[in-house]
Amino acid sequence: xxxxxxxxxxxxADCISFKLNGRFSSGTNHLCNMKGEACTAxxxxxxxxxxxxxxxxxxxxxxxxxxxxxxxxxxxxxxxIGLEFHWERKRNMSFKGKLKLxxxxxxxxxxxxxxxxxxLLSVIASEMSASSSVEFLKAHAVISRSWLLAQMEKSRALRxxxxxxxxxxxxxxxxxxxxxxxxxxFDVCADDHCQRYHGFAQATSxxxxxxxxxxxxxxxxxxxxxxxxxxxxxxxxxTEAFENVWxxxxxxxxxxxxxxxxxxxxxxxxxxxxxxxxxxxxxxxACCNTxxxxxxxxVLTGYDFETRDFFRxxxxxxxxxxxxxxxxxTGMDFxxxxxxxxxxxxxxxxxxxxxxxxxxxxxxxxxxxxIRKLLSSxxxxxxxxxxxxxxxxxxxxxxxxxxxxxxxWGHGVGLCQIGAAMMGARGYSxxxxxxxxxxxxxxxKVY
Numbered sequence: 086x087x088x089x090x091x092x093x094x095x096x097x098a099d100c101i102s103f104k105l106n107g108r109f110s111s112g113t114n115h116l117c118n119m120k121g122e123a124c125t126a127x128x129x130x131x132x133x134x135x136x137x138x139x140x141x142x143x144x145x146x147x148x149x150x151x152x153x154x155x156x157x158x159x160x161x162x163x164x165x166i167g168l169e170f171h172w173e174r175k176r177n178m179s180f181k182g183k184l185k186l187x188x189x190x191x192x193x194x195x196x197x198x199x200x201x202x203x204x205l206l207s208v209i210a211s212e213m214s215a216s217s218s219v220e221f222l223k224a225h226a227v228i229s230r231s232w233l234l235a236q237m238e239k240s241r242a243l244r245x246x247x248x249x250x251x252x253x254x255x256x257x258x259x260x261x262x263x264x265x266x267x268x269x270x271f272d273v274c275a276d277d278h279c280q281r282y283h284g285f286a287q288a289t290s291x292x293x294x295x296x297x298x299x300x301x302x303x304x305x306x307x308x309x310x311x312x313x314x315x316x317x318x319x320x321x322x323x324t325e326a327f328e329n330v331w332x333x334x335x336x337x338x339x340x341x342x343x344x345x346x347x348x349x350x351x352x353x354x355x356x357x358x359x360x361x362x363x364x365x366x367x368x369x370x371a372c373c374n375t376x377x378x379x380x381x382x383x384v385l386t387g388y389d390f391e392t393r394d395f396f397r398x399x400x401x402x403x404x405x406x407x408x409x410x411x412x413x414x415t416g417m418d419f420x421x422x423x424x425x426x427x428x429x430x431x432x433x434x435x436x437x438x439x440x441x442x443x444x445x446x447x448x449x450x451x452x453x454x455x456i457r458k459l460l461s462s463x464x465x466x467x468x469x470x471x472x473x474x475x476x477x478x479x480x481x482x483x484x485x486x487x488x489x490x491x492x493x494w495g496h497g498v499g500l501c502q503i504g505a506a507m508m509g510a511r512g513y514s515x516x517x518x519x520x521x522x523x524x525x526x527x528x529x530k531v532y
Contacts, residue, residue: 086532088302089201091233092185092271093282095178096164097192100124103184107157109148114141116148123186123193131186131193147198148184158285159184161195166276166283178284189270196271204282205229206297211283212316213502214385215290221509222296224518227528228314228500229280231304234531235313236279237272251332258449260438264331300515302532305523307338312526319395320344320433320501321469321493322364322371323355324522329431330453330496338526341432344371344504346521355434358427364434365471365492368397372504373493380510381503395494395503398466402487407460411441414459415450419443421483425460425472433497435469444483453496460489467493499523 101123108117111133119135126132126142133141150157163175182199197204209225252261268274275282305312313336315327320342327339343350347370355361368374374396375381402410407422424442428449431437438451441459450456453468470491474484494503500522508518516528 088532090198091201091204093197093204094268094271094274095161095195095197097189097194099192101193101195102162104160108151109157110151111141111146111148114139125188125193129188131188133186146186180284187270202297202301206293207284208280208282209296210293211281213506215293217292217506218509219292219295220513220515221506222292223300223515224505226296226300227303227305227519228316231312231314233273234304235311238311260451261455262331262452263454302530303528304531305519305526306529307526312338312523314523315339315499316502317495317497319373319494319503320497321396321467322369323433324501325431325433325435325497327498329437330498338523339499342522344373344501346372355432356430361430361434362471365469365490372507373501375507398491400465400489402460404485407487411459417448418445420445423483425487433469434492435467435497466491467495467497469493
């Protein structure tokens, strides 16, 4: 396999402001060290205007560094990161490689075209801190590379293979899962919905450079195929099975893993409601169960570090709030919300199907991200939660509020970033980290 070049969708907006640092060209147009703005023109074309009053209007505008342009880079202003997550914000960000501008759904889309290995330099430092242990960063380089190559293979295969419906409806309700969006205009997006990519300024540590050098071209393989290697921030003590979160496909290397290094660590059946309650309401020993601020500051980025209660957490929903959320997000009038009942749990205790019981109607929904979206203005940390109903003394039928006692941060499938980072900090090699979270997968160098 040749070293791939990929296209990364950074973000879209009505107009995008940028700055070119160094010499760039677009066809016969030459631009150097200048600011510019790109907006739509005639609905499906891009109009680029620079401070030097240059104007370019094309269906697609590709700005390429001239003569190799190793020192050239471009800046994008007000890039939205953490889209729809609890820490969403805007940042100015810098990128190397080419800048492609095009119209997508009536808005300008900025796409970064660059070699995959250069992209990964930023990904592994954007997902976690560049000061993490080199062994953890090596592990993350391997799974990030594996995931992207697997998704690119999947996109090609889907043109002739079975495509699973992402929404399945029944008389009781519906099941919806959210995988990587099938991006038709680029390979992968830059946000947490795919992999977090915050430009070249993130890749600034010796550890990151060493991790990339040692693992260049390495991927995880299973049964002759590149692994669809998933990861989340914190599994909560046990990882989830792929099929309970996404499409109904079993990947043996994405099965339940007890996130403990103890021999004969207990393996509770968290598909059982009583077992799940006991587990979630407890503080079991796990790689990701840590409140050591020194260690966490070495592995979490600044805005991730704002979230400290990732292993066990609580969220309180008042009756009027949960009514408003469910009405807005489903378009249904449930009346008073009487109960939130777990119907099915996955192997990590994450709720796969949840029954919403209203005074006027009921609805059963899934999978995990749909549940997280419905019960929060952004996302709940995870769907591994126990529901506590709170009543006032006069009304024992309608709860005044619901307290959700939860475990973990994210979908919980594959590598647990906090747990893997703690393993790396304690001297485990990247091969041992990968063997722990991806049972049965093997390392293989594809280029």
